[in-house]
Amino acid sequence: MVSTHPGGVQLSAQQYLPQASSKNINISPNQELLPLSAKVNSHDHLEIGGCDVITLVRQFGSPLYILDEETLRTTCRQYRESFQHYYKGQSQVLYASKAWSCLAVCAIAASEGLGIDVVSGGELYTALNAGVSPEKIYFHGNNKSREELVFATESGCTIVVDNWYELHTLVEIAENLERLGDGEMKGSFHPIRIMLRLTPGIECHTHEYIRTGHLDSKFGFDPNDLDELFSFVSKQSVLNCVGLHAHIGSQVFERQPHQDLAAVMVQWMGKAADYGLTVTELNVGGGLGIKYIESDDPPSIEEWVKPICEVIQTACAAENLPLPKLLCEPGRSLIATACVTAYTVGSSKVVPDIRTYLAVDGGMSDNPRPITYQSVYRTIVANRMSAPLTETVTIAGKHCESGDILIENAQLPKTQPGDVLVVMATGAYNYSMASNYNRLPRPAAVVVANGEANLILQRETYQDLIRQDCLPERLKN
Ligand SMILES: *Cc1c(COP(=O)(O)O)cnc(C)c1O
DSSP: OOBOOOSSOOOOOGGGGGOOOTSSSTGGGGGOOTTTTTOTTTTSSSSEETHHHHHHHHOOOSSEEEHHHHHHHHHHHHHHHHHHHHHHHHHEEEEGGGGGHHHHHHHHHTTTEEEEEEEEHHHHHHHHTTTTTOOOGGEESOOOHHHHHHHHHHTTTTEEESSSHHHHHHHHHHHHHHHHHTTTTOOOOOOEEEEEEOOOEEOOSSSOOEESOOOSSSSOOOOGGHHHHHHHHTTTTTTEEEEEEOOSSSSSSOOOHHHHHHHHHHHHHHHHHHHOOOOOOOEEEBBBOOSSTTTTTOOHHHHHHHHHHHHHHHHHHHHHHOOOEEEHHHHHHHHHHGEEEEEEEEEOOOOOOTEEEEESSTTTTTHHHHHOOOOOOOOEEEEOSSSOOOOEEEEEOOSOOOTEEEEEEEEEEEOOOEEEEEESSSSSSGGGOOOOOOOOOEEEEEEETTTEEEEOOOOOHHHHHHHTTOGGGGOOO
């Protein structure tokens, strides 16, 4: 069976190429399946960033994460420029680095003027080592350890306080620091810059959203506690509360939930003012969805930013409040489409009348999203881009786990061992959630631009796998 368009045109992997040049600002990368620089070259191979994907796999090995610098820079710019265009106050876009935290990705985002969101000491350490200025780093998390809070305080980043326990711990840490500052280092203490994370009571799903009076989430302060919270924080001279934060979910396609959130946050800001708290920053979180399969239809970056800015401006004018500095923190929509994963095809198994399994040299260890969230992906054979799609196969990983299926019912040309399969839109929550299950070394990653490929993550070796292992003397054979 050959897949065809309704018009009768035979489908090939070419259908996934971006439709126009990336210079066209109207292309929002989160609405594409392949990176903006994707092309088919004269060998009928997929090319990204001017690099032949088959050559990259030969050079750097398989599986391989391939990050297109142009796509990542374009998403960063579209976010930044959309805010500059639609928002009359100051704005700052942050990259939620949990989507893919490594030195190169943080450095690229920072070079585009973005700040970085971190949710652990490890992500903070990565961002600092990537050269990100601490003034542009925001530290989230619902259970930061005391060590992490001290590290964050010393680094000078802003701490997004999630709950009462953290708030009390932070006051204690700050008072200790202030006391130390009274001695030799007199005058060296500065109140710790914090924001408060609130649970807005807005839930969203891909195709609907519901409001609930009380949202069942592990994150953030209960909005019913606002009076107590603002009253407490306003009395802490060791803390400098600059803003409020909320994040409502991920892979969101509707725009209404974020507009509702923006309106609610302005109400909170007004309430903080009643307690003498001058809140100058509002962070509306991340969550804009991306296209993983043809039927996914997320708004563009610009379409997402514009109404949020409008709602905040209108609400501030109505409440007679000064415009806050507006922050948002996309993860997935910033990085996902910029990266693909290349695998090499190995064995296959035909289960008569049921399905054909095609196995690749990675799986749930480099992309745990299908087995964790039943996420769907599209894949193409990168060394035969114009071949008609004639087969329906199930792409299996190589792990000892029946559920290690990357893609069900993939439409592919006839394949053979050694073919290179490219799975699209793997930049977010793939490497960052990767594991060494079955002691598979984690893949390498390269960044590609203008025909050049540079390693950004080395492939792990077998030595790396046993580096943390200890064999006590008495257990040695
Ligand atoms: C996960 C998360 C984000 C990023 O979400 P995306 O859906 O990847 O954009 C932003 N802020 C917070 C607090 C998060 O937990």
